Amino acid sequence: MRPRFDGPRPPRSTTFTAFGLASETEPLAPGLHIVATPIGNLRDVTIRALATLAAADAVLAEDTRVTRTLLAHYGITTPLVAYHEHSGETVRERVVARLREGEALALVSDAGTPLVSDPGYKLVQAAIEAGIAITPVPGPSAVTTALVAAGLPTDRFFFEGFLPQKAGARRNRLEALAGVPGTLVLFESPHRLPEMLADAAAVLGPERPAAVTRELTKLYETVRRDTLGSLADRFGGEGPPKGEIVVVIGAAPATERATDGDAALDAALRAALERHSIKDAASLVADETGQPRRLVYARALALAREAGG
Structure with a gap:
């Protein structure tokens, strides 16, 4: 059964077990804690991450089934709440409301560092706008x-x-x-x-x-x-x-890079883009300048975007 966002919560242990020893956590500062978790090997988790996950009022997880496996491995009983790419504005508002009330919530992804190729940045933005403290707990990254x-x-x-x-x-x-x-x-x-x-x-x-x-x-x-x-x-x-x-x-290789600062190349491309498609303009300018076709094409794409093309 998924934990609710409101109502009383039953007492729970705030310990974790690592290296065969149970450790009692210290109280966690209110706010949103961004916690990196292992990308595969469960032993790659940091002691600080375990302490944060154990002491948090709840863990916001991309897939609660995946995170439950990690928590169970270290004897952590913190409630899990689903937060993923399909979570809408209503869910974010409820999370921010909990944070405003002074709770300490931990955000994790299925693996690695949250927000890297992950939807968590929307929640972080909302929390920052609400004046909530953001605490990164660094660790594994693919x-x-x-x-x-x-x-x-x-x-x-x-x-x-x-x-x-x-x-x-x-x-x-x-x-x-x-x-x-x-x-x-x-x-x-x-x-x-x-x-x-x-x-x-x-x-x-x-x-x-x-x-x-x-x-x-x-x-x-x-x-x-x-x-x-x-x-x-x-x-x-x-x-x-x-x-x-x-x-x-x-x-x-450095000799093959077409840079933004190449004014002559940009001028030639802008002139060609007035009369030709991006592909044809890049091909013509590459032939004229002798620069690699793929790099001239990349610059032509950038110039076309700047011009709204």
Whole structure:
């Protein structure tokens, strides 16, 4: 039975069990606590996260079944309340009302850090507007875990999340990402991985270094490192893998990047866009300037958006 937002709540234990020892929690400050949870291996949770989850008045969970497994593993009995992408304004208002009353609520996602490719930001915005304290409780993240496992540069990276599902929109988005001067980190569903890799190889170039990480921190964790072209061929032949997928793609070589500050390129594109489609304008300017076609196309898309095209 789902806990109610109103009415008396029965007494409960505010302890958790870790390393075989039961620990009593300290009172939690009122407000919304954003708690990172394991992305697979339950032992990756932090002591502070456990203490927060045990002491909170309720845990707002993306999927209460998933979070219940984590809480039960550590002997935590805090009530669970569903909060996910389908939760509407009414649900947010009820949560904010509880926060206004001085409750301490913990927000978690199914795995990793809330708000990263997750709907929790709407609740955080509402809480901030209501003057509620926001407390981050950092911990696991699939983004950084995949990044450090890939063996690609980590000084600059761009998290894209999920690419569009349809091929045309996906390729357009990849074109826009082509000139990003940093490592790309993307989420992808297993059944779409082969076609996404094929599109990435075609748009970004087959020689770009990349890694496909699967089931990070879990028993069957695997990391495949190769060029985009080789990975596309491999997964195209094998078919979709199983499990959670994060793809990491190396940045374009500096000599291939079309930057926002290239005034001559922008001027040429603006002139071409007055007479041609984005695709044709990019093709003409790429031929004229000698710059890589995919990067010129990405800049043409950006200029068209700025102009409202």
